[in-house]
Amino acid sequence: MTEISVNVKSAATKKNKIKTVLIPYDEGITDVRGLIEATVAYCVTQYNQRMESSELLKALSTQQIENSASQGKVSFGVNYGDKKADLSKATADALEAFADGTAVIFADDKRLKALDESIDINAIKSFTFVKLTMLAGRMW
Numbered sequence: 001m002t003e004i005s006v007n008v009k010s011a012a013t014k015k016n017k018i019k020t021v022l023i024p025y026d027e028g029i030t031d032v033r034g035l036i037e038a039t040v041a042y043c044v045t046q047y048n049q050r051m052e053s054s055e056l057l058k059a060l061s062t063q064q065i066e067n068s069a070s071q072g073k074v075s076f077g078v079n080y081g082d083k084k085a086d087l088s089k090a091t092a093d094a095l096e097a098f099a100d101g102t103a104v105i106f107a108d109d110k111r112l113k114a115l116d117e118s119i120d121i122n123a124i125k126s127f128t129f130v131k132l133t134m135l136a137g138r139m140w
Contacts, residue, residue, distance in 0.1 A: 002027055005126040006039070025121050032105065033095065033115040039129070040094045044085045051084060097131070104130045 001024045008019045023042050029035055097103035098115065105112045106128040107119060 001025065002121055004121070004124060007126060007128040020126070027121060029121045030118055031115065032098070032112045032117045032119060035105070035112075035119060035121070035127070036094050036098060036115075037091055039127075040091045041087060044087045044090050048084045102132050104132065106130070 003022045005020045107124045
């Protein structure tokens, strides 16, 4: 296993602060498709584990309340629904988004362009996943 930094921008903060998360990757990953599949599997597992945990609700700081209020919803970050993330659907959606160009990935400073593009997981220090959104107008 190799731990690689993944840059994450939280939608809950007003500031342009990017947080780094360490994600363990299998050293057998050789292409972008494998990278996406491994990242989605890790994220789905983490999400489903958070849903199952029965943590006590924590108090929110004033800053957390202000940041959440600016986004339009103040909550404890708890998913009150009982629907777990579906790994196969999440993986298919992520692969489709990358193939369609609505999501891009940077390995260090190099943009990855194709699902079958080979990568050396041991030589990469960080990944940045970016989801692109339309600013105005309608879809195509």
